[in-house]
Amino acid sequence: MDIKISEEVANLLKDNGLKAEEMEKVIKDAEESGKKLESKDGSKCLAKAEDDNLTCYALYSASNGGFSLDSGYAHKMKMVGPTGGEFNVEAADEADWICKKCNENAIEANVDMTYLGVTRPGNAIVCPKCGDMYLGEDMVPTIKGAEGILEEKRG
Amino acid sequence: MEQIEKISSLCPECLRNISGVKYASDDGKVYIDKECEDHGVFTTLISKDVNHYHKMENFFEVDRASPKNHLGVTEKGCPLDCGLCPSHKQDTCLAVVEVTDRCDMGCTYCFASSLMDDSKDPDMATIRKMFETVKYYSNDPTCVQISGGEPTLREDLPEIIKMGRDLGLTHIELNTNGVRIAQDQEYFDRIIDAGIDALYLGFDGVSDDVYMKRTGKNLFEVKSEVINKCRKAGIGVVLVPLVANNYNLHEVGNIIKFASNNVPTVRGVHFQPVFLSGRSPADQEAKITILDLLENIEEQTNGQLKVEHFTPALMATAQCGATCMTLVEGEGEFLPLTNIEQGSLNTSTDVASKTKKSIMGRWKGSSKNEDSSEAVGSNKCCGNTPLTTVTVPQESSCCRSTTKSNGWAEFIEMSKNRYLTISTMAFQDVWSYEKGRIENCCIHVVTKDGKFVPFCNYNLSSCNGEYLYRDQITT
Numbered sequence: 001m002d003i004k005i006s007e008e009v010a011n012l013l014k015d016n017g018l019k020a021e022e023m024e025k026v027i028k029d030a031e032e033s034g035k036k037l038e039s040k041d042g043s044k045c046l047a048k049a050e051d052d053n054l055t056c057y058a059l060y061s062a063s064n065g066g067f068s069l070d071s072g073y074a075h076k077m078k079m080v081g082p083t084g085g086e087f088n089v090e091a092a093d094e095a096d097w098i099c100k101k102c103n104e105n106a107i108e109a110n111v112d113m114t115y116l117g118v119t120r121p122g123n124a125i126v127c128p129k130c131g132d133m134y135l136g137e138d139m140v141p142t143i144k145g146a147e148g149i150l151e152e153k154r155g
Numbered sequence: 156m157e158q159i160e161k162i163s164s165l166c167p168e169c170l171r172n173i174s175g176v177k178y179a180s181d182d183g184k185v186y187i188d189k190e191c192e193d194h195g196v197f198t199t200l201i202s203k204d205v206n207h208y209h210k211m212e213n214f215f216e217v218d219r220a221s222p223k224n225h226l227g228v229t230e231k232g233c234p235l236d237c238g239l240c241p242s243h244k245q246d247t248c249l250a251v252v253e254v255t256d257r258c259d260m261g262c263t264y265c266f267a268s269s270l271m272d273d274s275k276d277p278d279m280a281t282i283r284k285m286f287e288t289v290k291y292y293s294n295d296p297t298c299v300q301i302s303g304g305e306p307t308l309r310e311d312l313p314e315i316i317k318m319g320r321d322l323g324l325t326h327i328e329l330n331t332n333g334v335r336i337a338q339d340q341e342y343f344d345r346i347i348d349a350g351i352d353a354l355y356l357g358f359d360g361v362s363d364d365v366y367m368k369r370t371g372k373n374l375f376e377v378k379s380e381v382i383n384k385c386r387k388a389g390i391g392v393v394l395v396p397l398v399a400n401n402y403n404l405h406e407v408g409n410i411i412k413f414a415s416n417n418v419p420t421v422r423g424v425h426f427q428p429v430f431l432s433g434r435s436p437a438d439q440e441a442k443i444t445i446l447d448l449l450e451n452i453e454e455q456t457n458g459q460l461k462v463e464h465f466t467p468a469l470m471a472t473a474q475c476g477a478t479c480m481t482l483v484e485g486e487g488e489f490l491p492l493t494n495i496e497q498g499s500l501n502t503s504t505d506v507a508s509k510t511k512k513s514i515m516g517r518w519k520g521s522s523k524n525e526d527s528s529e530a531v532g533s534n535k536c537c538g539n540t541p542l543t544t545v546t547v548p549q550e551s552s553c554c555r556s557t558t559k560s561n562g563w564a565e566f567i568e569m570s571k572n573r574y575l576t577i578s579t580m581a582f583q584d585v586w587s588y589e590k591g592r593i594e595n596c597c598i599h600v601v602t603k604d605g606k607f608v609p610f611c612n613y614n615l616s617s618c619n620g621e622y623l624y625r626d627q628i629t630t
Contacts, residue, residue, distance in 0.1 A: 083562075113563065117494045120562035139563075146563045149570045150492060 001028055002066025013072050018056060023072045025049065026058040031067075037097040037106060037125060037134055044070065046097065046125075046134055055079070059137060075143045076115060079133045083110035083121040089128045097134075099127035106134075113143070116150040156180055157205070163590035165234070166191035167618040170585070172235075177589075179205035187587065199586040200444065201474065207446050207462070208474070214466055214495050215473035219595070220246040223294050226606070234593055234615075234623065238606035239292060245471065247293035248597040251330075251610060252285050254315055255304035260332050262369050264397065266432045266582070266614045267304065267625070277603050282315055285601040286322045292599070292607045296325035300355060307335035307342070316349035328353040330395075333381035334374075340384070347388050353422070356381060358394035360406040361413045368402060386420040393422055398448060398579075399429035399441040407448065408455020412487040414575055423576035430584040432616045445477050445581050452577070456489070460577065464491040468578055471595035476580040482569040490569070583611040585618060 003024050005013070013020060030036040030047030037046040048057045055078075059071040092107035099106050110121040111133050122143060125134040135143065157179040164175045168191065175189025185202040202208040222239050229240040255276045256267070277285070289297050299319060306312055306329060319327050329346065333356050336343045358378050359365050366374035385392050396403065396410055407426065414421045428443045449462040460479055468476030482490040583592060588611070596609035608624050615623040 117497055118492065120566055122563050142564050142567065145567050
């Protein structure tokens with residue numbers, strides 16, 4: 001699978017402490033399993049990989065028969081589940097994304113995110129059918145800022 | 156009985172170096188036993204719960220940086236020719252400069268001596284030398300607390316502060332009872348103009364009963380007025396209650412609640428359990444351990460701030476102090492950020508660097524130019540200078556529509572201006588004295604003859620009131 005990473009994106013990965021190989025694996029796994037978000041205009045995909053300590057995201061697009069990585073980011077917080085127990089699909093705003101696996105319009109919803117003993121709601125992109133939760137790139141500065149504050153207090 | 160460690164201590168009667176043992180008794184309490192060949196055996200309670208004692212020890216992982224300089228020659232060894240001697244292992248986080256022994260309060264209890272003779276006050280040249288001592292012994296940045304006696308009895312205090320500024324001291328805070336500041340706006344303005352960074356305000360309670368007991372004066376209104384003045388001036392305040400049994404232990408919850416209603420002007424509450432040096436109650440009944448205090452805080456805040464939310468303070472040892480950092484969500488509503496059950500991140504910054512950062516950052520006025528005239532609880536978005544080292548870009552989601560979830564953006568906002576540090580420090584007296592704690596101490600008192608003496612050494616007195624160091628300076 002051909003995955004292009006521009007110098008600009010490579011520097012971004014470095015700043016975010018991510019490796020190109022990790023991003024490539026996220027994209028490969030997403031393409032094989034179909035587990036990803038696709039923008040409604042079909043131009044972009046968002047996929048993630050989660051382990052115990054980190055959730056990594058690859059934002060990518062199709063390019064000349066292969067793919068090109070547009071952005072990569074990560075958070076240490078755990079997404080626990082819908083704030084208040086369940087998603088209120090009726091009241092939620094529709095997101096600009098479709099869950100490719102379910103072929104379902106994703107919504108913007110509050111999910112509880114927890115880190116170092118503190119749990120609060122954060123805005124996420126959620127598939128109302130399978131319940132998969134993704135952090136949009138616009139939330140990253142907030143979440144990383146909060147992680148930093150919590151780590152500073154703990155040390 | 157489980158032995159924890161052998162310690163080096165002092166005889167409470169004759170201040171002779173003696174050895175002792177720290178151990179857990181069969182009932183799960185931690186004691187120090189020590190024996191002087193002339194004066195017998197002394198037993199002191201250190202913690203009433205050995206499990207909590209060990210939890211604090213296990214959490215405490217620190218690196219140390221040495222002082223910039225040591226005394227060249229010593230003869231008698233720690234703690235008898237202190238200044239700092241070559242066996243001292245820890246750089247300074249806070250240097251205490253006493254600018255007078257005079258005090259207008261006449262407290263029934265105080266670790267310091269107090270006279271009313273201003274001829275004993277150090278002159279400007281001496282104070283300059285004391286500030287230069289700070290620069291000589293401690294690495295940058297340098298944090299100084301101007302203390303006493305009551306420093307505001309000096310007319311030239313603004314000039315003293317300005318001199319410290321001109322000499323390049325990084326942070327200068329003022330330890331005060333607040334009486335003069337409450338009454339004399341012109342004087343307070345001069346202190347502000349001279350460049351004071353924060354007030355360290357004696358604050359034993361929220362009721363006049365407490366103040367009457369210790370000082371014979373109604374002082375709660377005075378303390379409130381000081382906080383109002385600091386709010387207007389954008390100067391941060393740390394409330395400093397002395398805590399003792401049969402005195403104000405029942406008010407610790409209300410003190411914290413009062414503090415929470417006065418963030419961001421009030422940056423923290425620093426509880427100081429009574430220690431038996433200087434003018435002190437003759438009986439041991441007044442003494443409380445850190446755990447006693449934390450249990451009372453848990454009970455009196457209805458379990459919002461629990462014992463487990465307090466982690467070891469970054470001081471000499473795990474047993475020197477405890478700290479809880481919390482956000483204030485509403486009146487008396489807390490979101491504690493620290494928890495001893497989570498274990499520490501083993502970071503590689505040394506004790507003094509971290510503590511200095513904490514003193515300079517969190518205990519300083521939050522935003523002198525931004526929200527000095529605003530009421531407590533105002534909720535500005537994005538405009539304030541972050542107090543922490545974490546910077547959040549302007550486009551972060553706290554500026555977005557509030558119909559979307561902004562729990563973490565609120566959290567970041569709270570951490571800028573709804574932030575409270577609850578801490579306590581167990582100063583040592585001649586009963587609890589451990590040489591190992593002294594050698595790692597990072598709070599140092601500057602003497603008039605240009606020495607640096609760890610705070611607990613400086614204030615230590617025998618059970619007969621004989622000081623190890625302080626008398627040598629004041630008489």
